Amino acid sequence: MGCGVATLEHRHVGVMWKTVSEDCNLACDYCYYSTCGGKPGPKINRIDSAILEKFIKEYMARAQGAASFAWQGGEPLLAGMEFFEEAVSLQARYAPKGTSIGNSIQTNGTLINDRWAAFFKKYNFLVGVSWTVQRIFMMRGGWTRAGRAAFTG
Numbered sequence: 466m467g468c469g470v471a472t473l474e475h476r477h478v479g480v481m482w483k484t485v486s487e488d489c490n491l492a493c494d495y496c497y498y499s500t501c502g503g504k505p506g507p508k509i510n511r512i513d514s515a516i517l518e519k520f521i522k523e524y525m526a527r528a529q530g531a532a533s534f535a536w537q538g539g540e541p542l543l544a545g546m547e548f549f550e551e552a553v554s555l556q557a558r559y560a561p562k563g564t565s566i567g568n569s570i571q572t573n574g575t576l577i578n579d580r581w582a583a584f585f586k587k588y589n590f591l592v593g594v595s596w597t598v599q600r601i602f603m604m605r606g607g608w609t610r611a612g613r614a615a616f617t618g
């Protein structure tokens with residue numbers, strides 16, 4: 466076989482997840498992705514458990530000493546803590562001995578509380594929080610439909 470294939474097989478490949486598809490609890494004007502207007506439906510669009518397990522099992526079987534998972538959104542925390550507990554449990558179950566597992570998450574930060582903070586610390590997640598002035602006003606209920614900051618307190 467060509468050496469290109471051999472090289473690819475031995476290169477570490479990370480995985481980026483659109484964790485909850487376009488579901489998000491905010492509605493930034495500049496968003497190019499989410500169309501739910503900050504009102505995700507009652508059923509969050511997260512991956513089915515059986516497919517999650519199948520993927521992690523097969524991915525880990527190809528891990529070359531390292532496995533990395535980047536969780537993005539929409540707003541990935543909408544998947545719920547039980548989803549991420551399931552994911553890290555599957556990672557541990559299927560990782561070959563000695564595999565270094567990395568998890569990073571990119572969030573708008575609005576749903577982080579003490580429980581999430583403890584979870585991230587326990588599993589050593591790298592947490593990226595994106596803040597903009599618009600998001601701060603939206604969280605405080607001061608962003609008008611016309612897209613102007615109305616909250617001055």
Ligand code: SF4
Pocket residue numbers: 489490491492493495496497498499538539540573
């Ligand atoms: S927080 Fe991110 S995903 Fe959600 S609406 Fe804003 S830019 Fe889009």
